Amino acid sequence: MANPVKVSVVVPVYNTAPYLEQCLDSIVGQSLADIEIICVDDGSTDESPAILESYAAKDLRLKVIHQQNQFAGTARNNGMAAARGEYIMFCDSDDFMAENALELMYEKSKKDEADICVCAGKRYYEQLGLTVDAPGYLEVKRVPEKLPFNRSDNAEHLFSFTTIMMFNKMFRLDFLRERHLQYATTRNGEDVEICALALWYADRITVVKTPLVVYRIDRPDSLVGTLSQAALDPLYAWMRVWRAIGSKLGDAKRSFDCKFLGVARHTLRNVTNSNAFDQCFDYLKSEAIDVMDLRVRKDGYYYTPWYNEFVSHLRDESCEGFKVYMLFATNRDLDTEEAKRLDFRRRLRESEKQRAQVERAFKNAEKERAEIERKFSKVKWLYSCGRAALRLPRRIRKELTRGGEAADK
Secondary structure: OOOOOOEEEEEEEOOOHHHHHHHHHHHHOOOOOOEEEEEEEOOOOOOHHHHHHHHHHHOOOEEEEEOOOOHHHHHHHHHHHHOOOOEEEEOOOOOEEOOOHHHHHHHHHHHOOOOEEEEEEEEEEOOOOEEEEOHHHEOHHHOOOOOOEOOOOOHHHOOOOEOOOOOOEEEEHHHHHHOOOOOOOOOOOOOHHHHHHHHHHOOOEEEEEEEEEEEEEOOOOOHHHHHHHHOOHHHHHHHHHHHHHHHHOHHHHHHHHHHHHHHHHHHHHHOOOHHHHHHHHHHHHHHHHHHOOOOOOOOOOOOOOHHHHHHHHHHHOOHHHHHHHHHHHHHHHHHHHHHHHHHHHHHHHHHHHHHHHHHHHHHHHHHHHHHHHHHHHHHHHHHHHHHHHOHHHHHHHHHHHHHHHHHHO
């Protein structure tokens, strides 16, 4: 018997009332109707519980589970345990998705018999109210032409063709359960293990290149805002992934190394106090880089030159010296981004000038057309008289033609 629920959508909720309705509206309004929506409230103290109950009363597909301050990882695990769908997707309660997101991803998953389907996405900057493309969510150039694929087909980019987060991925539920894949119950980095190991174990991975999900960032209480409270969590999570599959990576180690170093740099750049920075530096220098065999490599191994530079300074510098390097490197990157921004503004101004020129040319053409029509209106009477004067000669010629044809017969 076919599963009546095609997709389960799990939504962990904690004090996201300002964004929750937009999230839920985008899910209950999906073009794919055969879904269930499992919202897990983690002890919210704002209006979130009332909003959830209101939606549950109006839509029988939505049910609410309550737990008390156990973090998002546990909430997602509880939602997954209750799920009945053939496929499952996880949506944060401040994110939202396109109306046909579940339909397109489900159909692609079924067509390719996929364990995982990854879609492209966008970022929404909360402070700016701006939505932008986010190519890092699905790096199309790092996806094989032939779909579906797996770790053997795409070892070089297995951990880097997509973000190691769950919001843009649909999973076959039995695949997650058979592999005993679950979220960590930590404050930060709870999705690292389940996502990285799922990509490794999946036999069939497919993609939808259309941006279907929107990830909200720049909230005051987002991961970056709370990272210092548990800064080591993401690094510990990647170490657990390494201990699970590190000896088996083979050609996928390059992708793993680049991803881990990217996470390490992001963590060090975004912690907000010196103690958290020191802890992360000490862990990376004293354990992670040796256990994972992270070292300076020949040109071409890492995706971009900064990886070698980062590893070199991490190995050779003291903590204080490394802080100086990070400050220098960050300022250098900011200068590069500023140059890109200025170049973009210059090209935008040039484009605006070109648009203004086109608009002026269009207005001139409209004026010329109006002038031609004005001049034509003055001689229109002459044109009418000419047609009337020629009417009789045309009739005579027509009669003569008929007469000639009759004589021939």
